[in-house]
Amino acid sequence: MSEMIKVGMADLNVCISPNAITTLGLGSCVGIVLYDPIKKIAGMVHVMLPDSTKILNNENKAKFADTGIDELIRQMLTIGADRKSLIAKIAGGAQMFAFSNNSDMMRIGERNVEATKLKLQQLGIPIRAEDTGLNYGRTIEFYPETGELLIKSVGKERKIL
């Protein structure tokens, strides 16, 4: 029997086919999936903030886009993924509340997505699929066997990326 591995908020985990990996109710956070399609190894991190260097208390690597992606790669390589094969799929970064002012606090989802893309670009990992922004929550499931990312939202059709 295959297992569904859960990733919480500010958390990360890795998985090998036939198991799958999920994170529930992404809002302004970003869910980043890294995938080695040859070895069928995947990793997922649920990041809350763009940049660990801007925050004093930055011990939890999975909380930030920069350190979260680095740590995810490290753990994936440990279980046999090939660094050069890695591709990425990302989702989340919504703006959950329609604030009238456009302060920094309100643009956090967008900034999380920008930071994620910048980090992946620096590492030379191509983004193969993306479902980000807008104003609703997303649950994502990734299946390393097929490489499919399933996205579920309230009152919306399921999407497969």
Added chain:
Amino acid sequence: MQYDVLREIGNIGAGNATTALSQMINAKIDMKVPNVELLEFKELSDIVGGAENLVVGILFTLEGQIDGMMMFMMDVDASRHLVNLLLGNTDENTSSEFTEMELSALNEIGNIIAGAYLSSLATLTNIVITSSVPYMAIDMAGAILSVPAIEFGKIGDKALLIETEFGDEIREVNGYFILIPTINSYGKILSSLGL
């Protein structure tokens, strides 16, 4: 210590909110002593019935001598019950969709509860706090909670959740209240209390 202070603010705020809600609905509402929990982000949404549980979140930004944000959250069933009480709908109405009128009633409930918490905080600390208009979203608990959790994330790895249970003779509902002062404001609150 800081934890006890926030629990006490929660207690007084809940009392004020109950009184205000009772008057608005014109029925007796009881509220239990709030449960204050400091939670890891990973556990946060389990408390409110799971990350995918459908909830109503009403969020306010804070300004004045204290800035930050606060949020009041209830699951959709609880919100429906309160709206029915407030608008005099029969209990057979269990729809999870709200009309414009019902949404503004929910906003008003959020306003009352948030106002009650803020005024208790202001009374205890002598600090002037003003809140924005309410912003509402109805979505998965995890997604709604991500907004205050991110603010907590800037200062630490845990979030403080105040759970209040209130109700009339028919049923009890759970509401969750989250207050997030910015780092500077947090210091101001504590020092104004002489801590």
